[in-house]
Amino acid sequence: MIAPESVFNISTDLHSGKSYHQFESVALSIFKHQYQHNPLYRKFCEHLDATDTGVSSLTEIPFLPIEFFKNKIVVSNTFEADAVFSSSGTTNSVKSKHFVTNINIYQESYRRGFAHFFGDISEYCVLALLPSYLEREGSSLIYMVDDFIAQSQHPASGFYLDALDDLAAALAQLDAQGTKILLIGVSFALLDLVERHRFNLKNTIVMETGGMKGRRKEMIREELHQVLQDGFGVTHIHSEYGMTELLSQAYSKGAGIFRCPPWMQIQIRDTEDPLTQQPNGKTGGINVIDLANFNSCSFIATQDLGKLHTDGSFEILGRFDHSDIRGCNLMML
Numbered sequence: 001m002i003a004p005e006s007v008f009n010i011s012t013d014l015h016s017g018k019s020y021h022q023f024e025s026v027a028l029s030i031f032k033h034q035y036q037h038n039p040l041y042r043k044f045c046e047h048l049d050a051t052d053t054g055v056s057s058l059t060e061i062p063f064l065p066i067e068f069f070k071n072k073i074v075v076s077n078t079f080e081a082d083a084v085f086s087s088s089g090t091t092n093s094v095k096s097k098h099f100v101t102n103i104n105i106y107q108e109s110y111r112r113g114f115a116h117f118f119g120d121i122s123e124y125c126v127l128a129l130l131p132s133y134l135e136r137e138g139s140s141l142i143y144m145v146d147d148f149i150a151q152s153q154h155p156a157s158g159f160y161l162d163a164l165d166d167l168a169a170a171l172a173q174l175d176a177q178g179t180k181i182l183l184i185g186v187s188f189a190l191l192d193l194v195e196r197h198r199f200n201l202k203n204t205i206v207m208e209t210g211g212m213k214g215r216r217k218e219m220i221r222e223e224l225h226q227v228l229q230d231g232f233g234v235t236h237i238h239s240e241y242g243m244t245e246l247l248s249q250a251y252s253k254g255a256g257i258f259r260c261p262p263w264m265q266i267q268i269r270d271t272e273d274p275l276t277q278q279p280n281g282k283t284g285g286i287n288v289i290d291l292a293n294f295n296s297c298s299f300i301a302t303q304d305l306g307k308l309h310t311d312g313s314f315e316i317l318g319r320f321d322h323s324d325i326r327g328c329n330l331m332m333l
Contacts, residue, residue, distance in 0.1 A: 059277060084099055098296065164197070183232075248264045263292055269287050280310050
């Protein structure tokens with residue numbers, strides 16, 4: 001059994017040798033736990049000749065392709081699920097499902113993660129513009145933001161579905177009053193807002209959660225952020241990087257440079273050989289280590305492309321063509 005405090009008490013100075021070994025030690029313990037208690041992950045590891053006794057370093061741990069969440073239950077215990085989160089997608093697409101057997105761990109992760117980068121959520125008024133997520137069930141993002149709204153304790157905090165004029169009025173008034181505001185929204189909805197209203201915000205974090213969700217033509221990050229910066233009158237657009245299959249989030253405070261909380265790390269794999277890591281500065285597939293996800297799988301090979309910097313920060317550069325992770329032919333498990 002993994003103790004949550006062993007995950008969340010990892011040192012914040014991850015780039016010191018001592019902290020790296022602390023992270024590696026916890027990660028190896030979680031790998032052994034998941035190898036022994038997650039039959040799907042164990043079978044995947046065995047196909048790669050990786051065993052709980054044979055893996056002795058962080059770089060040797062296998063990363064489970066994220067596609068497994070589309071047709072398998074990925075859990076590392078026998079508990080009933082407290083919540084089942086599902087991914088967004090088109091009507092006919094197969095959606096990923098994440099069976100969360102301890103919802104308290106998810107709450108602990110996103111609360112601590114936000115506080116690590118931005119401070120206590122109770123100090124903010126949280127204004128959420130997430131129509132595409134509100135229109136479906138099972139969104140882990142909605143669960144998180146709904147809790148942020150409750151934790152903020154500000155009377156004006158809440159979700160705005162189509163009430164852009166009401167949101168604009170509240171945003172302008174609260175910001176002018178000096179209220180600390182978190183405006184979190186999906187990209188297309190934030191664009192809708194600045195096309196109808198212009199702002200000159202001084203006390204607001206504008207955070208986009210990515211994606212046009214089929215509502216608009218996709219834009220490169222630099223173009224999107226410039227339009228939003230001009231519309232909101234801010235110098236930086238913040239971003240959140242999370243996904244249904246994980247319990248932790250990385251955040252960017254501008255320029256598309258993301259950082260992880262102490263219990264989360266990014267590795268970059270070779271696009272042609274998924275078992276080989278790319279050096280810093282080289283583009284490849286993003287592998288995520290999410291130690292908070294110890295009841296499911298903490299080692300996930302995503303479909304995103306990116307590159308890692310020497311200070312541990314990373315960029316997201318796109319997705320694999322046809323969502324294909326080359327070199328992984330183990331989906332028959």
